[in-house]
Amino acid sequence: MVFAVLVVFISTARAQDISVKAVVNYSRYEGSCPANLRFTGNIRVDLRVASYNYQWERSDGAKSELKVVRVSNGSSRVLVIHEDWQLGRPGRVWERLRVRTGNIDVSSEPANVTVECK
Numbered sequence: 001m002v003f004a005v006l007v008v009f010i011s012t013a014r015a016q017d018i019s020v021k022a023v024v025n026y027s028r029y030e031g032s033c034p035a036n037l038r039f040t041g042n043i044r045v046d047l048r049v050a051s052y053n054y055q056w057e058r059s060d061g062a063k064s065e066l067k068v069v070r071v072s073n074g075s076s077r078v079l080v081i082h083e084d085w086q087l088g089r090p091g092r093v094w095e096r097l098r099v100r101t102g103n104i105d106v107s108s109e110p111a112n113v114t115v116e117c118k
Contacts, residue, residue, distance in 0.1 A: 018052075019044045022097045022108040033117035034088040040096035041108065043079040045071055052101045056083040057111070058096045090117045 025038045038046055043054065049071055078082040083095060094110035 011040075017046045018099060018101070018104060020097050020099050020106050020108040022095060022111040024046075024095070024111040024113045026113050027093075028114045028115065030116045031118055033090070033115070034050070034086045035115045035117070037085045037087055037093075037113055037115075039083040039095045039097075039111055041081045041083070043069075043081070043097070043099055044076070045079070046076045049073060050101045052099055053100045054081065054094050054097060057098055058085070059092075087115050090115050109111050 003112050017024065020053070021042045023040050026035075029035045029037070039056065041054070044053065051068055051070045052068055053068055055066050064083060071077065081097075085095065087093060092112065092114045094112045096110045097108045
C-alpha cells in the first residue's frame with residue numbers, strides 16, 4: 001500500500017509576524033505643567049510585504065489620526081514612530097499603539113505615566 005502526502009504551504013500573516021511596543025519618556029513626571037510627554041512606538045515586522053495602518057490610543061479616549069506605513073520588501077525590520085502629548089493636568093495616563101494589516105489587529109501594552117503638576 002502506498003500513501004501520498006500533499007503538503008501545501010500557505011503564506012498568511014500571523015500576529016507573531018508583528019509585534020508592537022510602546023514606551024514613554026517618563027514613568028513619573030513631577031514639575032510645572034503642561035508636561036511634555038513623548039511616546040515612542042516600535043513596530044517589528046518579519047518577512048511581510050504589506051501596508052500597515054497604525055494609530056495611537058489614549059486613556060482619555062482620544063485617538064490619533066490613522067497613518068499608513070508600507071514595507072516594500074520581505075525583510076525583518078523595526079519601524080520607530082513617535083507621538084507627543086502635552087498634558088496640562090495631574091493624573092495617571094497612558095497611550096498604546098495599535099497596528100492593523102489584513103486580518104491582523106495588534107496593540108501594545110499601555111505605556112503609563114503619572115503626572116504631578118507643581
